[in-house]
Amino acid sequence: MVLTERQKKILLAVVKDYIESAEPVGSRTISKKYLPSLSPATIRNEMADLEEMGYFYQPHTSAGRVPTNKAYRYYVNAILSGEEKLTFDDYLFRELLNEAKEEIESLLRRIGKLISRTTDYISIIVALRSRESVIKKIELFRLDLMHALMIIVTEGGWVHHKLITLKEDMDEEEIEELGRYINEKLSGKSLGSLDEGFIRELIKKLEEYKGVCVEAIQALAEVRERFNSKVYLEGVTNILKLPEFKDVEKIRIVLEVLEEEDFMAKMLAELSRGENLKVIIGEENPIDRMKECSLVTASYSLGGKIMGILGIVGPTRMDYKRVISLMKAMTKFLESVEGGS
């Protein structure tokens, strides 16, 4: 069933008004604020039709209309297909650009804060990291009498460090020599390929270094274990300001999912597969506990490879237009910054 131009206008008007007000929208409001050329009675008739088609529902007979997820979907599709113009205040960019030289970690944290602050929703960023990541460089050096430090740099600019306790006396030269050896052996390999067998073999080959060697290799194994995606969550308190989350129980359910970092990382990675920008409205969400929310995700890539995902969690009554603009801008920004460094 195709909507008439007028129905379209009314549909979008109701959605927009509800996004602003969070109150059921009446025919009088639409007539006054959006379509003064039409009387409330006319709009009432159209609204009844639209309700029948599943775009609205009434909390009770004598209330105004509330958009259904189908209506939001229609609205979002209109935005995505370019019918609604996107705008973006680029002063936000300027603020960010000053800091563009930062490490990826603090940059992502800052972007998360910026997103949650400007949208008043929750932002969740996942920096994808997998065992497939290739080791770019390993460096080992002495810290003091008792300790050495092992630095492991992997693809995507991630730096890991691991303190190693020296049980036996080793001079600086020996340690660096060992570092060079390990680096040579391992750089270019993926973390995942450092399996039991490989490590055992390495230990055998390095028998001469004994204790240190074992510790060093153990350190590597640990980096491998811990090397999964990183999650940055910001603005959780924003959900407390929303009228649809007056009920503490509802809030708890959502926040508890969001706090499960590993789960969220996996879900977002899954979700954002395929399209670059994805809008998930209410029940469309595969995460049951988040069916009261909408989720907008956008992945940012480098050289064709997805590096991470930005996500915004808000009510289904989310300001999709603003959020989508911001997401597009942010991924573009991230891709430019990371690409250029």
Next chain:
Amino acid sequence: MVLTERQKKILLAVVKDYIESAEPVGSRTISKKYLPSLSPATIRNEMADLEEMGYFYQPHTSAGRVPTNKAYRYYVNAILSGEEKLTFDDYLFRELLNEAKEEIESLLRRIGKLISRTTDYISIIVALRSRESVIKKIELFRLDLMHALMIIVTEGGWVHHKLITLKEDMDEEEIEELGRYINEKLSGKSLGSLDEGFIRELIKKLEEYKGVCVEAIQALAEVRERFNSKVYLEGVTNILKLPEFKDVEKIRIVLEVLEEEDFMAKMLAELSRGENLKVIIGEENPIDRMKECSLVTASYSLGGKIMGILGIVGPTRMDYKRVISLMKAMTKFLESVEGGS
């Protein structure tokens, strides 16, 4: 005014019961559950006296008694003076000890999680770091054609890294040479001492290295800037389970303070000065927005120097006994682990 033995018993019983139930405690309950040798009427009389002394209040005339902060204070002092025996399930320790070899960062994060999980309150940990910290080692090495990595290790086992873009061609040797030079010049110095003047002088001396040198020094300056205390917050959703926080507005106020990392770091550092373990009940809290909560802090030190602060935020009706036991155990654990590594 000194309390009689019987009044003491009743006071502590009311506090204990209220901590469990969060409901006003009636005379019948105390008689039945705690002091069966006394009739409700007797207890009623004593309760009236205790109320007059400011230990209880009644939400309304026909309700049971609720402990005031003065009562909690009495209870906590009884615990701290050793009158109430502390217990601690040390299976928690075993879980931790397996991971004792971790980096300080992930160790603190894990401890935060453990605390919030076992107490069902919010945990906040501040790792104190100041500009007074001394640089232990600086290392510079080449990553690939275009980049070098600078590693700065400071007191307390903190490792920072900074990517440096090489504008001009430099061979590996030169870079390492520069690293050795910077290390020699700066290790042993405090971060705070790297002021404008010092840096300018350094740049001058290193003029021969030009571009790289400037970038390297800038990296240092940035580490100095960012080097303030680190805050680990865990279990914020726990507050949503508490009956005293049914009101979303109350929750928001507390969570918003807790999210202000810099502020919290400063406050906790301030608060925990002096005593090692501190219990702050309700209005005693200097942070206005947290006067509805209680806060227990414990600092952990190494060689007489305070390294950080563990904090637990909960309702004034907090299970102080459990929390205090846990805090004592955790700081002891941290001090042993960090001292022995």
Next chain:
DNA sequence: ATTAGCACTCTAGCTTTTAGAGTGCTAATA
């Protein structure tokens, strides 16, 4: 095809009612 007019519906918020929990006081008891 649109719209003015009107009866109708439903809720949010207010008042009223009521059961029950817990008190304080008095008088009896040990």
Next chain:
DNA sequence: TATTAGCACTCTAAAAGCTAGAGTGCTAAT
């Protein structure tokens, strides 16, 4: 004298009842 049983009294939280007003759907007029 210290304790306790008994009882009238108080107060609230939850249920029930009431009402204004917002918004509808339908009918008849334009």
